[in-house]
Amino acid sequence: MSTTVPTLATPGQPQPSVKTWLMAAxxxxxxxxxxxxxxxxALAFAEGVGRWLPAIAAFVGAVxxxxxxxxxxxxxxxxxxxxTAERLGPTRVTQSGLISPRTVMAGALVxxxxxxLVGVYLVAIAGWPILVVGLASLLCGYAYTGGPYPLGYHGLGDLFVLLFFGFAAVAGTYFVQAGMVSTAAWWAAVPVGGLGTGILVVNNLRDATTDVKAGKRTLVVRFGSGFGKAEYVLLLALSYGTPVALLAMGLASPWVLLPFLSLPLAVSPLKLVLKSQGAALNPALGGTAKLQLVFGVLFAVGLYLR
Known part of the structure; x- marks a missing residue:
């Protein structure tokens, strides 16, 4: 029997379960x-300024x-x-009727x-810069597809992910622990944001046809699949080039090259991106997320080791 949770579901609609909420997440x-x-x-602790409680709060807030x-x-x-019913990707709970639109939006607001609430604590210990970053993150999180000018529908989704899931997230995490941002922290944000953006690029390549019908003007829709494929390759190149740059500038030890152990995981999604389209890109989506995770863990270890 499915475990159910409180809901604002409309009458006659199935009660959302933990499984469907996880699907929505x-x-x-x-x-x-x-x-x-x-x-x-990892970088903050490597540079002697790490603090566990702010780090945990930053993790919870970001997720x-x-x-x-x-x-x-x-x-x-x-x-x-x-x-719509033409969707090529994984099931979406609103479109499929698993959770009512009203309930999904309530979940977002929660x-x-x-x-x-987490941000209040971080602002208390780190000051107004975190207030600015936090408010911008919340606003853009909603405005990605909502509001009068949805970013994702006007080709700004890639920039949003790079800025907020790259620079703001890495630098902000470092800042709440150190009270400043080191040069290495700014550089470390490049591959993290780059691979996060790569996930979105695969999504946009897969959904290009349905996005056109919905008036969703992603960069792939605006400039074509060739642009999306080139963007994906560039993001991979920047991601793997950053550890080399950090080493060359003396901002990290040779351990920073550990992410190159993840290169085999980049091969399959890259091939799919270059040669496939539509639903065939679904494995590339999961593959890029897995690549970001493995690359990120290796990168964190490499930055920590001196």
Missing amino acids: RPKTLTAGSVPVVVGT LIQIGTNFVNDYYDFKKGAD CFGLAT
């Missing part, structure tokens, strides 16, 4: 929110914002017609509310 994509915190924390953003996406992509 999109666990395979949560590396985009968790890896930046792991990397930023809550991402889950909330995923819920908002689920809601608005259904409302705007981007998620996640954002909890993230705000």
Whole structure:
């Protein structure tokens, strides 16, 4: 029997279960929110400024914002017609009727509310810069697919992920522990944000046809699949080039090259991105998320070791 949770479901609609809520949270994509915190924390401890409680709070806050953003996406992509019966990707709970739109949006607001509570603590210990970053993250998390100018529908989704799941997340995690951001922390954000953006690129390549019908003007829709494939290759190149740059600048030890052990995991998704389209890209989506996780853990270890 499924475990059910409190809901705002409309009459006659199935009661959401833990399983359906987990489906809505999109666990395979949560590396985009968790890896930046792991990397930023590893670097902070390597440089002697690490603090566990702020690090844990940053982790919880980042994951809550991402889950909330995923819920908002689920809601608005259904409302705007981007998620239909023609969908090629994994099941979306709103479009499939597993959870009512009203309940999904309520879930998003709960996640954002909890993230705000975590943010109050982080602002108390780190000051107004974290207030600015936190408010911007919440606003853009909602505005990714919601509001009068949804970022994801105007080709700004890639920039959003790079900035907020790369630079803001890594640098912000370091800042709440150190009270400043080192040069190495800014550089460390490049591959983290790059691989997170790569997940979105695969998603946009897969959904290009249905996005056109829904008026969702992603970069792939605007400039074509060739652009998306080139963007994916560039993001991989930047990700693997960053450890080399950190070593060359004397900002890390040779251990920073550990992420190159993850290269075999990049081969399969890269091949799929270059040669496949539509539903055939689903394995590349999961493969890129797995690559980000493994790369991120190896990168964090490499930054920590001196």
